Amino acid sequence: MPVLSTTAYGQAEDPLNLARALMNDAGGAVFTDATLMPLLNSAYRALQRQLADSGVSVLVAEMDLDLAVTNGLTPTQISDTSDPQMPTDLLAPHILWEQPTGSGNVFIPMEKIVGGLPNLPPAPALRMWEWREDMINLVGATTEVTVRIRYEKLLPPLVLATDPILIRAASDVLAYATAALAARARGARALAGDMQVSASQATVELIERYIRPEQFKARRRRAYGSRRGMIYL
Numbered sequence: 001m002p003v004l005s006t007t008a009y010g011q012a013e014d015p016l017n018l019a020r021a022l023m024n025d026a027g028g029a030v031f032t033d034a035t036l037m038p039l040l041n042s043a044y045r046a047l048q049r050q051l052a053d054s055g056v057s058v059l060v061a062e063m064d065l066d067l068a069v070t071n072g073l074t075p076t077q078i079s080d081t082s083d084p085q086m087p088t089d090l091l092a093p094h095i096l097w098e099q100p101t102g103s104g105n106v107f108i109p110m111e112k113i114v115g116g117l118p119n120l121p122p123a124p125a126l127r128m129w130e131w132r133e134d135m136i137n138l139v140g141a142t143t144e145v146t147v148r149i150r151y152e153k154l155l156p157p158l159v160l161a162t163d164p165i166l167i168r169a170a171s172d173v174l175a176y177a178t179a180a181l182a183a184r185a186r187g188a189r190a191l192a193g194d195m196q197v198s199a200s201q202a203t204v205e206l207i208e209r210y211i212r213p214e215q216f217k218a219r220r221r222r223a224y225g226s227r228r229g230m231i232y233l
Contacts, residue, residue, distance in 0.1 A: 060153070
């Protein structure tokens with residue numbers, strides 16, 4: 001069955017065109033793509049941070065890494081330069097699981113350590129991890145282990161007007177924010193403030209659209225006289 005194309009993601013040209021219209025420059029005589037693109041990317045990064053701070057899962061990804069045994073031990077660090085290396089779009093890891101490589105076993109959650117890994121001898125399982133100095137630090141294991149990483153990802157920057165914006169329904173937010181940055185750069189403080197207010201309101205509405213489904217979960221009514229808490233299905 002062929003894969004159907006989607007129009008759920010807008011393109012960079014959508015907020016660029018709207019930002020120009022908001023700046024009374026629909027023809028792009030002053031605010032060309034080259035002028036606005038750095039500002040659009042700044043707004044794009046800011047929106048990603050706001051979504052992440054609000055717990056929106058749109059920026060969460062997973063990847064499995066096979067850690068081989070070398071000199072009796074798997075790697076004790078997973079970094080941008082290790083083999084295997086961290087996902088190139090990883091901003092920060094959230095949860096790690098592990099399983100013996102090739103076993104087909106269920107992935108077991110690993111314990112996240114804060115303040116330094118304990119001085120323990122290597123075992124067949126990794127058991128724990130620490131995020132420090134932009135690296136995932138491990139004790140190391142004596143057998144091959146596959147690590148599943150769930151992480152907050154950073155979206156690639158926008159380069160061309162046809163590049164997709166990988167956040168659904170974000171064109172208005174980005175247009176207002178881009179126009180605010182452009183107006184501020186031109187010294188139009190009143191317009192910049194107005195555009196920033198619109199950007200903030202549009203951001204709140206976008207976040208609400210993402211988190212609203214979490215507020216409607218099926219639940220089973222507690223039986224009369226039961227001391228147990230409510231059960232969520």
